[in-house]
Amino acid sequence: MLIELKDVNKTYFGAQPLHVLKGINLGIERGEFVSIMGSSGSGKSTLLNILGILDNYDSGEYRIGGKLIWDLSESKAAEYRNKMIGFIFQSYNLISFKTAVENVELPLFYQGVSRHKRHEMAMEYIERLGLKDWAGHYPNEMSGGQKQRVAISTALVTKPDIILADEPTGALDSKTSVEIMDLLKELNEREKLTIIVVTHESGVANYTNKIIHIKDGVIGQIDENRSHDAMRFGSEGVLK
Amino acid sequence: MRFDIDRYKEIVDTLARNRSRTLLTGFGIFWGIFMLLIMLGGGNGLKAILSRNFAGFTSNAVIVGSSRTTKPYGGFKRDRYWSLDKTDIEAIKTLVPESDIVTMMDAEWGGAIVYGENSYSGIIKGLTHEYEGVEAPQLMFGRFINEVDCEQERKVCVIGKRVWSNLFPDGEDPTGKYIKVKDSYFQVIGVDSRSGGINISGSSDQSVVIPYQLMNKLYNKGGKFDIICLTAKPGADSEVLQEKIRGLLSRRHTIAPDDKSAIMILDTKKVFTIVDNLFKGVNILVILVGLGTLLAGAIGVSNIMMVTVKERTTEIGIRRAIGATPRMILSQIITESIGLTILAGMLGILFSVLILWAAGSVVSSMPDFSSGISFQIGFWTGILVLLMLVFLGVLAGLAPALRAMNIKPVDAMRDE
Structure with a gap:
């Protein structure tokens, strides 16, 4: 079990305490291509934050590869994120004043990889995602699909255990969305990467091999989706 | 932290990205240093002119x-x-x-x-x-x-x-x-x-x-x-x-x-003492005024850095998400602040030294001042000012850096 959650609870204490996650139990194996689906307010973003060690949980247990993620210092959390998790966000989250290749280099920079090596590795991933000619361009000179490819390169470059994608197609048109999802699928199949996609679009979810439904802070149904027909959308390349 | 060219390139990038803002902020520091050194140098020059009158005379x-x-x-x-x-x-x-x-x-x-x-x-x-x-x-x-x-x-x-x-x-x-x-x-x-x-x-x-x-x-x-x-x-x-x-x-x-x-x-001796005390007084005044101006400049830098940090919440959040530790963010912001103050301050030093040099050569070329009158500040004064700049940079960067350090990756995501 690569990812193990046992009775994870999370409450936001505001003016009105909000119990967002009410005992999540979940296991994800290495090499799985999973989607977490839920409507807004279902707790899926919170779950994603916890999975990505971006946020703490109140009780329960969360383990990555057997390592307990609990009460980590900020720098330890940063180190784990850097080494174990690659993020893909809806809004790409690229740094606007850095070129594509510099963006991809950044996680390696924080890992302390030497300048030369860093550039080499980043270029390798950029090339693999077909962006060789765009390596020196800034994010605002690229299309949404290209930006998301850069973001995926950034996520991949540290060779993480888990890729966490938060609405990876949220800002893309349907054609590009298909391309990106195909790319993720290919990465999962060819490189045996563990990919978790958080989405509210059933079409996107349908691309994955397993769909975990979350509703009101608890895990609902888990659909095996090997044949990619669990959803009405998503078959035959129709996403939106 | 290890030496890395990118670290410095990054700072140059950030500062270059907002040229007008960098310019205006840096101007506060520039002006502070410029005024301080011009006044110090001017005082030195005046003292040299006055001291010329006593040249060769024993003080007792x-x-x-x-x-x-x-x-x-x-x-x-x-x-x-x-x-x-x-x-x-x-x-x-x-x-x-x-x-x-x-x-x-x-x-x-x-x-x-x-x-x-x-x-x-x-x-x-x-x-x-x-x-x-x-x-x-x-x-x-x-x-x-x-x-x-x-x-x-x-x-x-x-x-x-x-x-x-x-x-x-x-x-x-x-x-x-x-x-x-x-x-x-x-x-x-x-x-x-x-x-x-x-x-x-x-x-x-x-x-x-x-x-x-x-x-x-x-x-x-x-x-x-x-x-x-x-x-x-x-x-x-x-x-x-x-x-x-x-x-x-x-x-x-x-x-x-x-x-x-x-x-x-x-x-x-009495005359010497009076002149000495006069210039001591002038120097104290100059240093007070100059430091005041500098401090105001530093506060300006701090203020702008604060705004910058707020503006860059997302960027910092991204950096944190992909593995930057709070320490790294802290040192980045402080280095930026130091970079800005040093850059502006160096320009201030350069310009004031140039102007003092010009003043010195104009005065020295006057017929009555055959022996060279120097308006220049001392080398060690320059070094001291430089150290002061680093200190001011740290000071100015501290508050914004602490704020930046407390940005959590989630805050950045939420900010959008």
Whole structure:
């Protein structure tokens, strides 16, 4: 079990305490291509934050590869994120004043990889995602699909255990969305990467091999989706 | 943290991304440094100009002059004229142990000095070789009067710079030549280039200095003169020295002990102290004003950095998400702040040094300031200012950096 959650609870204490996650139990194996689906307010973003060690949980247990993620210092959390998790966000989250290749280099920079090596590795991933000619361009000179490819390169470059994608197609048109999802699928199949996609679009979810439904802070149904027909959308390349 | 070119490239990128903002923020620091250094340098220059006036003068010299009495005393009416004589010098030497060099000075005004076709009307001063210890001559050519000149009453003279340039317009070495002073011929043995502002019996650049003993005889002075120049022994209290001399002279010449105008005493130490204190005061003021301006600049930088951090929440969040530790973010922001202050400050240093240099060369090129007057700040002042800049940079970056450090990756995601 690569990812193990046992009775994870999370409450936001505001003016009105909000119990967002009410005992999540979940296991994800290495090499799985999973989607977490839920409507807004279902707790899926919170779950994603916890999975990505971006946020703490109140009780329960969360383990990555057997390592307990609990009460980590900020720098330890940063180190784990850097080494174990690659993020893909809806809004790409690229740094606007850095070129594509510099963006991809950044996680390696924080890992302390030497300048030369860093550039080499980043270029390798950029090339693999077909962006060789765009390596020196800034994010605002690229299309949404290209930006998301850069973001995926950034996520991949540290060779993480888990890729966490938060609405990876949220800002893309349907054609590009298909391309990106195909790319993720290919990465999962060819490189045996563990990919978790958080989405509210059933079409996107349908691309994955397993769909975990979350509703009101608890895990609902888990659909095996090997044949990619669990959803009405998503078959035959129709996403939106 | 390890050295990495990208770290510095990053800072340059960030600063270059918002050129106008960087420029305006940096201007505060630039102006602070600029003003501080200009004022410091200006103070140095003024001090140099003023100090030039005292150049060569020993700081512990005391000049005693005789003048008309202003009070009736011992049967004498007021307005009596009196003179010093050689016995006074002997008396001071024996009775005032605080005195070191004691020597006389006499002057004749308006004597025609002639060499060939050139003539000049200057001052004839009678001095002894001992005078060298009171006011060191700056000899361009030759030497000063020595003991043998005085003993043998040799007809030799040391001429001032202006006398030299008038009599020898071609600028040649006049030593060995004979010039006519009033009715006698003197051999020139040296040229004194001093043109200082402390002048006793007229400016030294317009003077012809001859041995006193000779002057006394030539001009029938009868052993009388008006001025005694002396120096205090090292460590001696010049106040005590002055009191003793005043007492001694008033007794010897029957002058009211409280008649300060009859016995005029000038203490160069006092003058030096006043000037010194003046510039100490000016410096303190300059430093206060300069530091104030600098601090205001630093607060400006801090303020802008604060805004920048707020603006960059997302960027910082991304960095945190992909593995930057809070420490890394902290050091990034502080380095940025230091980078900005140092960049602006260096420009300030550069410009102020350039302007001070220009001011220095303009002033030095003026005819009266032949010796170079430097308005420049010292090297170590520069280094100190640089260190101060680093410190200010850290100070300015601290608050924004702490804020940036507390940005959590989730905050960034939520911010969108």
